[in-house]
Amino acid sequence: xxxxxxxxxxxxxxxxxxxxxxxxxxxxxxxxxxxxxxxxxxxxxxxxxxxxxxxxxxxxxxxxxxxxxxxxxxxxxxxxxxxxxxxxxxxxxxxxxxxxxxxxxxxxxxxxxxxxxxxxxxxxxxxx
Amino acid sequence: xxxxxxxxxxxxxxxxxxxxxxxxxxxxxxxxxxxxxxxxxxxxxxxxxxxxxxxxxxxxxxxxxxxxxxxxxxxxxxxxxxxxxxxxxxxxxxxxxxxxxxxxxxxxxxxxxxxxxxxxxxxxxxxxxxxxxxxxxxxxxxxxxxxxxxxxxxxxxxxxxxxxxxxxxxxxxxxxxxxxxxxxxxxxxxxxxxxx
Numbered sequence: 001x002x003x004x005x006x007x008x009x010x011x012x013x014x015x016x017x018x019x020x021x022x023x024x025x026x027x028x029x030x031x032x033x034x035x036x037x038x039x040x041x042x043x044x045x046x047x048x049x050x051x052x053x054x055x056x057x058x059x060x061x062x063x064x065x066x067x068x069x070x071x072x073x074x075x076x077x078x079x080x081x082x083x084x085x086x087x088x089x090x091x092x093x094x095x096x097x098x099x100x101x102x103x104x105x106x107x108x109x110x111x112x113x114x115x116x117x118x119x120x121x122x123x124x125x126x127x128x
Numbered sequence: 129x130x131x132x133x134x135x136x137x138x139x140x141x142x143x144x145x146x147x148x149x150x151x152x153x154x155x156x157x158x159x160x161x162x163x164x165x166x167x168x169x170x171x172x173x174x175x176x177x178x179x180x181x182x183x184x185x186x187x188x189x190x191x192x193x194x195x196x197x198x199x200x201x202x203x204x205x206x207x208x209x210x211x212x213x214x215x216x217x218x219x220x221x222x223x224x225x226x227x228x229x230x231x232x233x234x235x236x237x238x239x240x241x242x243x244x245x246x247x248x249x250x251x252x253x254x255x256x257x258x259x260x261x262x263x264x265x266x267x268x269x270x271x272x273x274x275x276x277x278x279x280x281x282x283x284x285x286x287x288x289x290x291x292x293x294x295x296x297x298x299x300x301x302x303x304x305x306x307x308x309x310x311x312x313x314x315x316x317x318x319x320x321x322x323x324x
Contacts, residue, residue, distance in 0.1 A: 050151075050155075054148065054151060054152075057144050057147060057148050057151075058144075058148060060140075060141075060144050061141050061144030061145045061148055061176060062137075062141045062144075062176060062179070062180075063145065063148070063172060063175075063176045064175075067172045067175065067176075068172075070168070070172075071152060071165075071168060071169055071172060074164075074165050074168050075152065075155050075156060075165060077161075078156060078157050078159070078161035078162075078164070078165050079157050081159075081161060082157040082159045082161060085159070101160060101161075104161060105161070105164055108161070108164045108165065108168065109164070111168075112167070112168040112171065115168060115171045115172055115175065116171060118175055119171050119174055119175050119178075122175060122178050122179065122182060123178070125182060125186075126178070126181070126182060126185060
């Protein structure tokens, strides 16, 4: 049961962090980062399985592979940005958190540009 | 590609896309990013759904070829069907003609004699195209439980004949045969009367 391990890691981190926050804030942020990365790596094999299955369905659905890849990228960016924002918030760096969020939004819109262009082209080509 | 097959594939694609959309939405982290990712997923799904329609609009649907493929209009030989129907109809006509003819002969016989049952079997020329169609070849009559009676010309009544008198009985049967022979123009030798 991986979820038990993950929750156990989380609880241990909370206990360590609650003590360290009082004495050593820098170390607390680092430990928080390490715990997050640890949990993330524990679920990576599962994510690869999910992506394989989704790719198969996407192939059958006739969606262009480029679009599916873009969606995966965007979801990944959202996750990573979320990760950074939370970490920044933990370190009381709200300014950095906002910047990360902004960057993520810009990158997401940038990646979605080909999709938007394709959609506009499609709609225009329907017009007689 | 076959048009019907195309529509089927399109519907399947939409089903797959719906499933994909749900899974993608599950994968989105619950944060401020959610709405942005949702928009992109929505756009992609729109493209996927619209694209096949585009194919239809550009090429148009060739209804004739679809119909020909689906219903094989060309493969149905209307001429042979008509011929078959004509043969069936002719059979029905001949059967009805024979039935009425037999009933008429039966009524004729029952006018002369009193029998509980009269079965008439006649064979005729069944070829509708022949000018001799309907000409009776032979008639076979089966009489059961006969009580003979003769038409009395004077009183216009019927007289029951003593059946033990063999000659008179034969006479009546011969009369019937002659009657049928004259009326339907059948040679006498082709008319047989059987008594049970």
